[in-house]
Amino acid sequence: MSNKRVYASIITIGDELLIGQTIDTNSAWMAQELNKLGIWVKRRVAVGDVWDEIWNALDQESKQSQVILITGGLGPTADDITKPLLNEYFGGKLVVDQAALQNVKDIFEKYIKRTMLDVNLKQAEVPDVCTVIQNKRGTAPGMWFEKDGKVFISMPGVPNEMKGMMTDFVLPRLPKMFSLPAVVHRTLLTAGIGESYIADRIKDFEAALPGYIKLAYLPNFGMVRLRLTATGENESEITAEIDRLFVDLQSQLEDVMVINEDKNLEEAIGLMLAKHGKTLATAESCTGGYISHLITSVPGSSKYFKGGVVSYDNTVKENVLGVDADTLDNHGAVSEETVFEMATAAKELIKTDYALAVSGIMGPGGGTEEKPVGTVWVAVAAKSGTVTKRFQTRYDRHRNIEVTAINALNLLRQTILNDLKTIS
Amino acid sequence: MSNKRVYASIITIGDELLIGQTIDTNSAWMAQELNKLGIWVKRRVAVGDVWDEIWNALDQESKQSQVILITGGLGPTADDITKPLLNEYFGGKLVVDQAALQNVKDIFEKYIKRTMLDVNLKQAEVPDVCTVIQNKRGTAPGMWFEKDGKVFISMPGVPNEMKGMMTDFVLPRLPKMFSLPAVVHRTLLTAGIGESYIADRIKDFEAALPGYIKLAYLPNFGMVRLRLTATGENESEITAEIDRLFVDLQSQLEDVMVINEDKNLEEAIGLMLAKHGKTLATAESCTGGYISHLITSVPGSSKYFKGGVVSYDNTVKENVLGVDADTLDNHGAVSEETVFEMATAAKELIKTDYALAVSGIMGPGGGTEEKPVGTVWVAVAAKSGTVTKRFQTRYDRHRNIEVTAINALNLLRQTILNDLKTIS
CATH class of the missing domain: 3.90.950.20 (CinA-like)
Structure with missing residues (x-):
């Protein structure tokens, strides 16, 4: 296993998560994308729109992880305190970002077609100590902060806005900042057989896996997805080995296999x-x-x-x-x-x-x-x-x-x- | 505001949450049910199937909250370590629970119709220092631990199994352990108007709310749910006040209101x-x-x-x-x-x-x-x-x-x- 393993924490901010009105679908997507890059999510934490809670979460998670992804709390209403808090946390001052301002105006003109409110304009303000992540799908810009070799990324909680920023900006940029291992996944889907029966059938296969290749069982509604993950320095070497093992696994589960790809x-x-x-x-x-x-x-x-x-x-x-x-x-x-x-x-x-x-x-x-x-x-x-x-x-x-x-x-x-x- | 406020933390355990293959729908449901009792979820944390991570989460969350709800990590496979860990954390020893054993046997006979494996039988083992929560919908029993006036509840991550245990056992039992405030919610659903426009329209209403009544905006797909929550000692008093305010709120949003109940x-x-x-x-x-x-x-x-x-x-x-x-x-x-x-x-x-x-x-x-x-x-x-x-x-x-x-x-x-x- 590489000793340079890069860990991430995901902090989701918002009372709506703690009163149970919102189901967090963002974290799962973010974790999948980070895994593909070779970044492991160590912890996910949800906190309310409470100054001290957010501040403590930033302190706590940055002790464990090099990448801290933050979603939520960037809306236009008074309970959204993430931006002023990050501004203070990183010692900046709030300034208007011209590109973000133009974006807010464009969205109102094209889609919302109502008069902008002052609170909408304020969404274009950002701390002067961050790199601004433009939002092509909404009005709140994202923010990229760096401190002591760690990166803190704040994005809106709206799923498609977050996904757009991750895809366009965050995911291409992270590998430039960290030396990441090669990661190769192979996934197959089974149906009609329970997790424990699969585990029993392939116990010899599982026991013989080398340390750098892990097998995960992902059961869902009578189907079980099996995922092999190889992590290492030499991509072609681990790919050859995982492919060899994947052929073996498929042959052992041929009768219950739906597909040998990460598809549903x-x-x-x-x-x-x-x-x-x-x-x-x-x-x-x-x-x-x-x-x-x-x-x-x-x-x-x-x-x-x-x-x-x-x-x-x-x-x-x-x-x-x-x-x-x-x-x-x-x-x-x-x-x-x-x-x-x-x-x-x-x-x-x-x-x-x-x-x-x-x-x-x-x-x-x-x-x-x-x-x-x-x-x-x-x-x-x-x-x-x-x-x-x-x-x-x-x-x-x-x-x-x-x-x-x-x-x-x-x-x-x-x-x-x-x-x-x-x-x- | 009551000074006896009871806080909860939700710890979800499982690598599947951190590699992004499972979306956590449990936490939202649990938070809603706890809120109805007057228990506030302060934090939600997801950790992997890693001994130290789980142990630290138990330590950390029990410093902040009196109720620690734990889901996941109770499956029959080797990576599920929650039960032995809790056994050690609370200093017990594992013993077979006869009712849980009978339940495992019944489920195999009625639904699964395969020979039981040893790992399935082991699911009937529980620490002798917990109160066992029987599982009517699956094979893994739940566990209720008490320590220093705090309660730790471990349940399976399968949603309907967790919900069954919460409904039958946990939710009726918590109010016997803690002195909880009265909590009254009133919810209305709007459509066709954004969060910031609603906020602008009702800003005087919101500014005039007494401290013990909170208003939450819960936007979802072009609809916004508004929830008033009153917390206090005297239920009939706070009910009268929230009902008076709710009538006012409805009249201000009459043209965009879909329904004045917590319905979709x-x-x-x-x-x-x-x-x-x-x-x-x-x-x-x-x-x-x-x-x-x-x-x-x-x-x-x-x-x-x-x-x-x-x-x-x-x-x-x-x-x-x-x-x-x-x-x-x-x-x-x-x-x-x-x-x-x-x-x-x-x-x-x-x-x-x-x-x-x-x-x-x-x-x-x-x-x-x-x-x-x-x-x-x-x-x-x-x-x-x-x-x-x-x-x-x-x-x-x-x-x-x-x-x-x-x-x-x-x-x-x-x-x-x-x-x-x-x-x-």
């Missing part, structure tokens, strides 16, 4: 469909459009996803999809027979190669003795026939919807795989 | 529709089902939401919804004419009182000079006619989809309001 299930399905020029439709009841949302979150999904029907009410299953009224009457909306018809009907109606259909009970209401909350039927219609499967989830409504979407997409993936084998 | 836009729409016995359909192109997902995230939405069509491809707009081919040819899929037809067609097809239609370009590809990425047309068909509106967003694909959904739902809300006035 809907991306993996999209790549398969696009590669073979196949198209997809959905017919969703209980997931209410969440599956088509996941599919269409992938840029370029219009190449293979033609559309879907959210047949929440039975009249929509009948009148739009054409599910037989008798099927609904005799077997109910949550049944193998109904999802079978939903899938085959959607495939016909939307004229696609595959159609995925889901019907279930997500809760909290709607469960019965025979079909409790969490009962789900999934069907996939393909050239080679229609596959159905029953799932049982056991969470609250939101998580039931998410887990059901993953289960359904995984059945779709397996069916496409088999279908492509059958027809080729 | 889709819940507010659902309440309106349910109250008046009206029904809704959707026809989504660029949002790909995300709007119907939001609508159906609300329990009980099947009462008013009948379904929708995700008409991603133009053939689906034509063949399923019945949009005129000439309209698509002459004006394009992203046009006022097309969303107008999508909305009116969906209302007919699905037989509802209202239909919401959206078509736009979410990026990164697909933009043109005339219709750049972020161009969106929204239409709402109602009894009183069909309303259309153009929006321009300026973010990345994911955020464009989210912002477009909010814009569309807000137009739907306004249209329903006007329509109900017109027809009544």
Whole structure:
């Protein structure tokens, strides 16, 4: 392991984080990007808009880390005290930055189209002891401070503003300041098997890993992502070794592997469909459009996803999809027979190669003795026939919807795989 | 302000948080629940699965807070060291808890249906110096430790397991241990106006607030939630005062207020529709089902939401919804004419009182000079006619989809309001 390891701390500022109204999605993204550069996040700390709390966090984190990333507290309202505090912490004085001022004016002219307030103009003020990071997506500029070989970077908490500054300015600049090791990642995604079973299956592989290569288990909704990370001085050497190990790992998990890249299930399905020029439709009841949302979150999904029907009410299953009224009457909306018809009907109606259909009970209401909350039927219609499967989830409504979407997409993936084998 | 204020720190443990593969949604929920009890979260800290880091975090946070909530690091794999560490920190020894053991066995029998591994059985071991918190939703038990009048609570990082333990055990028990002030919140949601404009409009109101009542601005995707929080000894007194102020605040923001409860836009729409016995359909192109997902995230939405069509491809707009081919040819899929037809067609097809239609370009590809990425047309068909509106967003694909959904739902809300006035 390199003895020059560079550590980072992330400080997020804002009462909204401590009263629980904001979920912090920034830190995860920042950590991923820093990891790619070979910078390790050691701690993440969230503090309120309180002078002493912020000051102490700066003191404390700079004792442990060379890179201190700060987000939040730069808004125009009175409770946003980060900028004056940083100004005092680094002993500067506040001056107007002309480029930042022009940016504020432009944004108001182009998008907000209201008269600027004094507080908006004040956003263009910055300490004269920092390097200003211009904000192309919002009104608050970022600030880069250096002190005793450490760097402190203050950015807005708005995710796309922070990401823009990181991508354009911070991430290219950090490697110029620190001597960073080479870092190589290899990631694969599994589905349908728990973390502890994977760990048991590959325990010999894991025990034999060299010290500079780590394996991380990243479970999420019935899927587990496995990430190998090699850190060292010689990039080509560690790349060769991690690639050799990654081939071995893939062969050990072949039956449960979704994809051998850092992609999610809907991306993996999209790549398969696009590669073979196949198209997809959905017919969703209980997931209410969440599956088509996941599919269409992938840029370029219009190449293979033609559309879907959210047949929440039975009249929509009948009148739009054409599910037989008798099927609904005799077997109910949550049944193998109904999802079978939903899938085959959607495939016909939307004229696609595959159609995925889901019907279930997500809760909290709607469960019965025979079909409790969490009962789900999934069907996939393909050239080679229609596959159905029953799932049982056991969470609250939101998580039931998410887990059901993953289960359904995984059945779709397996069916496409088999279908492509059958027809080729 | 009470001088007995009780503070909490939240420590989240796990390398997955520091390498950025997991977004921490737990802390926000925990903070909200603690706030309701009158416990303030002072700091949130995330550390890796590293012995010294966890130990130091326990030392550091217990200097500042009386309640230390710890999540994560309780899994069955070798990198999960939280339990042995807590055992040593509080000077106990590990013993098998029979109830926890039975629970592990039950879960394997009912849901996992595989042979248990030794590591799974070890999850039933707990330090003999803690009160065990049984886990009804997973295999790892929680632990409640007390030391020097402070309480340390360790729970799994899996959200629904943590929430179950908090709800069943932790939240009812904390008020028995600490003398907590009365806390009363009043929340309202606004749409279509920025944080700084609201602040400017209500600056006199804000300046006149008594010291024991705080106002928080919680902006999210073009909406701002305003929360008044009163803290004091006498609950009925502070309730009377906060209610008086809340009436005043509502009257000052009447034109931009969505709802005067702590609910989101889709819940507010659902309440309106349910109250008046009206029904809704959707026809989504660029949002790909995300709007119907939001609508159906609300329990009980099947009462008013009948379904929708995700008409991603133009053939689906034509063949399923019945949009005129000439309209698509002459004006394009992203046009006022097309969303107008999508909305009116969906209302007919699905037989509802209202239909919401959206078509736009979410990026990164697909933009043109005339219709750049972020161009969106929204239409709402109602009894009183069909309303259309153009929006321009300026973010990345994911955020464009989210912002477009909010814009569309807000137009739907306004249209329903006007329509109900017109027809009544």
